[in-house]
Amino acid sequence: MSNMNSQIIFYGAGQYARANLKRLVSEGLIPLCFVDKNPHKHHTKLDGYDILPLSEAVSKYPNYVLYLTLTTGNLLEATEYLLANGITSESIKYVEPTERRLGCMWLDGVMQITSQYFYICCHPIRAKGIQYNNLKDCYEKYQSTITQLIDDLRNKKRTFCNGCEYLRDGIWSAKLELRNIIFQGDFEDDLCNFNCLYCITKPHLLKKNEKRKNLIDVIYQISKIDELKGINLDFANGEVTARRDFDQLLQLVQDNGFTVSFVTNGSIYKQNIVDLIHCGLVSYINVSLDSGTAETFAKIKGVDCFKKVVDNLERYYEAGANIYLKYILLEGLNDNELDIDSFVDIAAKIKANVWLSADLFKRERERELNSHSMDMCLRFIKNVKTHNLNISYDPGCFHRVDVEKINDFLTK
Numbered sequence: 001m002s003n004m005n006s007q008i009i010f011y012g013a014g015q016y017a018r019a020n021l022k023r024l025v026s027e028g029l030i031p032l033c034f035v036d037k038n039p040h041k042h043h044t045k046l047d048g049y050d051i052l053p054l055s056e057a058v059s060k061y062p063n064y065v066l067y068l069t070l071t072t073g074n075l076l077e078a079t080e081y082l083l084a085n086g087i088t089s090e091s092i093k094y095v096e097p098t099e100r101r102l103g104c105m106w107l108d109g110v111m112q113i114t115s116q117y118f119y120i121c122c123h124p125i126r127a128k129g130i131q132y133n134n135l136k137d138c139y140e141k142y143q144s145t146i147t148q149l150i151d152d153l154r155n156k157k158r159t160f161c162n163g164c165e166y167l168r169d170g171i172w173s174a175k176l177e178l179r180n181i182i183f184q185g186d187f188e189d190d191l192c193n194f195n196c197l198y199c200i201t202k203p204h205l206l207k208k209n210e211k212r213k214n215l216i217d218v219i220y221q222i223s224k225i226d227e228l229k230g231i232n233l234d235f236a237n238g239e240v241t242a243r244r245d246f247d248q249l250l251q252l253v254q255d256n257g258f259t260v261s262f263v264t265n266g267s268i269y270k271q272n273i274v275d276l277i278h279c280g281l282v283s284y285i286n287v288s289l290d291s292g293t294a295e296t297f298a299k300i301k302g303v304d305c306f307k308k309v310v311d312n313l314e315r316y317y318e319a320g321a322n323i324y325l326k327y328i329l330l331e332g333l334n335d336n337e338l339d340i341d342s343f344v345d346i347a348a349k350i351k352a353n354v355w356l357s358a359d360l361f362k363r364e365r366e367r368e369l370n371s372h373s374m375d376m377c378l379r380f381i382k383n384v385k386t387h388n389l390n391i392s393y394d395p396g397c398f399h400r401v402d403v404e405k406i407n408d409f410l411t412k
């Protein structure tokens with residue numbers, strides 16, 4: 001993959017690097033060290049490799065090439081940063097085939113499926129369901145739909161993405177490979193032990209008469225499609241750990257070499273998740289905590305078990321899990337200093353990637369956050385940045401005026 005005389009440096013010592021390092025090394029791309037923009041990572045290690053500041057790494061290894069070990073959504077910004085810091089374009093390489101065009105993070109290999117439909121993105125309003133019968137049929141329809149859409153974006157044709165908050169110019173995958181299937185909602189026996197105020201899934205789970213697919217059977221069908229070997233399966237359907245066949249499901253995952261991620265409420269601790277973490281098969285655990293106090297948690301989640309969830313998160317973190325901690329900002333409920341500050345303290349303790357969102361469904365879509373909530377939203381971001389945690393937010397859940405304010409604040 002590289003010139004024999006060049007000295008390979010990986011740029012980006014975050015989640016992508018952790019998830020892909022072994023594979024890249026096994027493919028012959030062996031770095032001498034990592035470089036990362038975050039000064040808090042400098043002179044620490046990732047899997048035994050030094051993480052250095054850019055200037056130190058390039059003077060130590062003058063015959064360098066920098067391979068960007070970042071998710072595609074971050075490649076353009078990183079490339080521009082490196083060029084602005086004197087790195088030539090010839091010395092910047094991408095570990096996967098890429099191209100510059102319009103795109104979004106969902107279009108780079110993520111599919112969301114329910115029992116009857118799949119969606120090529122996770123936009124809360126725009127995503128359109130396409131019906132499928134079995135997984136082979138689903139996969140083929142996904143491939144033809146995504147290929148046509150990317151082609152239209154390349155050729156600047158009008159698509160349903162026009163005007164979407166996620167769509168942007170970037171360096172995106174040139175190879176249209178499905179990498180992550182998000183199971184969302186309504187498979188047979190899906191259930192949830194919480195009653196979150198903003199939930200749009202539970203009402204579907206409670207409808208008894210609908211014909212649903214069997215999740216184990218669907219995963220088995222995925223395992224029979226060669227192109228989908230080893231992809232990530234993301235369980236976001238109800239509370240997956242509460243399923244009575246959860247152990248069987250994890251066994252099937254492990255036997256077939258899939259990696260997994262969980263969108264969970266965190267209330268049920270599972271030793272077999274820890275076992276999978278130890279095997280390096282858990283990409284991440286994503287929990288919407290939405291609060292920093294037991295009182296607010298109980299009001300939002302309909303269940304009084306804040307401490308238990310926080311304890312479980314700490315146990316998964318100690319086992320080595322990469323944790324995403326989400327805060328769905330709810331006007332009048334959790335837009336206060338106490339909840340926000342305590343939430344960020346918890347996130348800091350488990351070095352979580354913080355994800356900020358808003359309750360799109362209970363708020364009129366065309367309305368901006370009230371000024372108090374926006375102040376709290378900015379306080380939240382400031383606080384997370386002060387703790388040097390990664391922060392992302394969901395532009396699809398905010399009014400466009402709020403998106404501008406948040407973007408401005410994030411780039412300060």
Ligand code: SF4
Pocket residue numbers: 103104105106107120121122123126127160161164165166167
């Ligand atoms: S509608 Fe938006 S989120 Fe969905 S694929 Fe298009 S750009 Fe991405």
